[in-house]
Amino acid sequence: MRILLAAAAAVSATLFSTPPLLAQTAAPSGDAGLVARGAYLAKAADCAACHRAELADGKPYVGGYAIASPMGNIIAPNITPSKTAGIGQWSFADFDRAMRKGERPDGGKLYPAMPYTDYQGISDADMHALYAYFMQGVQPVDTVTPKTHLPFPFNLRVIMAPWNWLFRSNKPFTAASGLDPQAQRGQYLVETLGHCGSCHTPRNLLMAEESAKALSGADVAGWHAPNITSDPISGVGGWSQPEIVDYLRNGHVTGKGVAAGGMGEAVENSLRYLTQPDLAAIAAYLKASKPVRDPAETKPAFAWTQVRPVPLSAYETGDSHDQAALAKSDTTDGALLYANGCASCHGLDGKGTKDGFYPPLLGSSTTGAANPANLVMTILNGVDREGADSHSFMPRFATQMNDDQVAAVANHVLATFGRPDRKVTAAMVADARHGGGKPLLLTLMPWLFGLGALVLVAIAYLGLRRPRRRQVA
16 A cells, blocks of 8 residues: 645745636635635545544544555554644644655654655645644544654654755746646646655655656556556557546546556545546646657557457366366466456456446456556455445455466456456566565665675774874974
């Protein structure tokens, strides 16, 4: 799990003018209006996704949820206005500094699981509305959350100071001049409040977003957040704006795909609550964003899928070999596993149900993706997503199938309904169960420590060997 977390007001204050973008971000007048505006912005910023309780029946913003990161689990703190366990004693300046700079009132550094590198661009008007909401519109809960304990050296929060110096910007949000007002509003929602790049932008060696590859796709806790730039092959250029809006609101679009994992949580906790104009603005910006193409891809993921004939005997258990295989719980016959565990909902033909309640595997960006990670993770973890139109559920098979079986089912789906040139191995499934591969930084860390130790030993040795000047009597 990762972490899926909040504009021009600063620009307008400098230029003494109000660009069209701010007309949509200004809060209604009066305290009640300000709090209501803040509640909406908190939804747009997806604050509840991380600052939720570990248990589903917990109160809003009480914290305690473990955010999976490559460095270890980061515990989301209590951000209710509790004066003993939350942020009830924070001034607006304290709140603003935490949101924009990742600094607590006591001077402690926040980990960038809190997307302050994106939130730093929130407009002043929106920041005041958010503060009003969290102080006046949220119920205080005096529950102290556990502390985050990361392994050395990541437990040393002081290392965030040089990281922030390298990668955190103090520049206010600036809308791109070539966009119309609607797309500029979408840019603000995508780049700042919605912090979409936290998942959809690849990271460099030091785990900072690579701005040159913004929104071009990245691996997150076993899932793959796909390319959402305007490229028609690798991105969402082949999606219509209404399709993007429907996907954001409901979490599914027939002929394109369904949302699961972190994206499913974003739909449930944030996107389904946004207004139609804001969803349309996001779609407009994504369609106008800088395209990023993977040269290895030749057609969109949703265009790969098609029904390929499968002999009925592949699903039958009439011969002795198949009967013997079914008698064992470790059968790795992908067709039989699919028939027994998947076909009742998705159909033997992969077309799902006519009403779309059980989605088709045809015309799916998941089954046609160049990276089959999301297919594997969906089989392992299932789907449990509340969209604006319905609740979608698919059971998880992580405890019912071993790695070889999950790989077998995935390969059957790819060969029959999706991208047949992609293969899933048991090793890939095992890796997905443990949250995906480690970033290069963690792989290099032991060597970096060894190199650092050698440097310190060399400095000490040279210091001892250095001749001392004789004192003159």
